[in-house]
Amino acid sequence: MPSKKRVVVLISGSGTNLQALIDAQDTPALPNAELVLVISNRKNAYGLTRASSANPPIPTAYLALQPYLKKYPEKTREDYDVEIARMVVNAKPDIVVLAGWMHILSEKFIEIVEGRLSLSGPEPPTISIPVINLHPALPGVFDGANAIERAYEAFQRGEIEHTGCMVHRVVKDVDRGEPIVVRDVKIEKGEALEAFEERLHRVEHEIIVQATKIMLEESTRAS
Numbered sequence: 384m385p386s387k388k389r390v391v392v393l394i395s396g397s398g399t400n401l402q403a404l405i406d407a408q409d410t411p412a413l414p415n416a417e418l419v420l421v422i423s424n425r426k427n428a429y430g431l432t433r434a435s436s437a438n439p440p441i442p443t444a445y446l447a448l449q450p451y452l453k454k455y456p457e458k459t460r461e462d463y464d465v466e467i468a469r470m471v472v473n474a475k476p477d478i479v480v481l482a483g484w485m486h487i488l489s490e491k492f493i494e495i496v497e498g499r500l501s502l503s504g505p506e507p508p509t510i511s512i513p514v515i516n517l518h519p520a521l522p523g524v525f526d527g528a529n530a531i532e533r534a535y536e537a538f539q540r541g542e543i544e545h546t547g548c549m550v551h552r553v554v555k556d557v558d559r560g561e562p563i564v565v566r567d568v569k570i571e572k573g574e575a576l577e578a579f580e581e582r583l584h585r586v587e588h589e590i591i592v593q594a595t596k597i598m599l600e601e602s603t604r605a606s
């Protein structure tokens with residue numbers, strides 16, 4: 384049996400998408416995969432509880448930007464991103480999944496994790512870890528935070544007829560990476576935001592597993 388593919392997940396909140404990955408790991412939905420680390424930038428993220436309550440428990444880590452900058456006044460936001468990259472690389476993942484990670488990552492993070500920049504010294508990096516992100520909107524529309532609410536309001540103004548969600552490769556430009564899985568989600572006339580959001584989240588829980596599986600299969604073929 385080949386060794387399991389290692390998945391690192393970055394979160395900032397409730398972790399319902401993390402839970403979808405936890406439930407899918409090492410099942411036909413996400414075969415031969417195990418979550419090896421969950422990193423949160425918010426101490427009270429319930430996703431940390433989901434990880435530690437999993438069976439077996441998934442190791443967790445927490446590092447928030449503002450406390451880091453307060454503790455190390457000489458450091459920068461980019462230094463923080465390098466620390467996150469160090470935590471990720473040390474976990475030796477085959478993929479990194481941003482599942483509600485609400486922090487824009489610097490290009491340096493991407494260069495380190497994708498193996499174009501070495502964490503320590505001049506020797507060439509030996510890693511190339513794909514980073515993917517779940518975003519609750521369609522490619523090129525409603526980039527950034529609060530996308531669900533913005534799409535809902537645009538629908539109420541008659542500007543759009545539907546929205547959707549996607550998982551895409553992470554590049555420097557937020558939400559502009561190559562889409563991996565894209566799903567349309569209709570907004571029903573008269574539907575409350577909460578009901579629409581619940582329907583969209585259910586689709587997210589499917590596509591985050593599908594996209595992770597696709598990327599791990601791709602990395603297996605490439606190796």
Ligand SMILES: Nc1nc2c(c(=O)[nH]1)N[C@@H](CN(C=O)c1ccc(C(=O)N[C@@H](CCC(=O)O)C(=O)O)cc1)CN2
Nearest residue numbers: 484485486487488516518527528553554555556557558
């Ligand atoms: N370099 C990239 N970093 C990140 C991407 C990406 O595509 N490229 N995706 C985001 C996830 N995301 C949307 O999908 C997103 C998350 C957060 C923000 C944002 O404005 N964050 C603020 C802080 C907001 C807060 O703390 O509540 C910030 O980082 O200053 C925009 C888009 C993850 N990172």
Ligand SMILES: NCC(=O)N[C@@H]1O[C@H](COP(=O)([O-])[O-])[C@@H](O)[C@H]1O
Nearest residue numbers: 396397398399400483517518519527
């Ligand atoms: N721009 C990024 C973004 O808005 N991400 C969104 O955060 C939520 C996390 O939910 P969860 O914590 O329950 O998984 C998800 O809806 C995800 O699309």
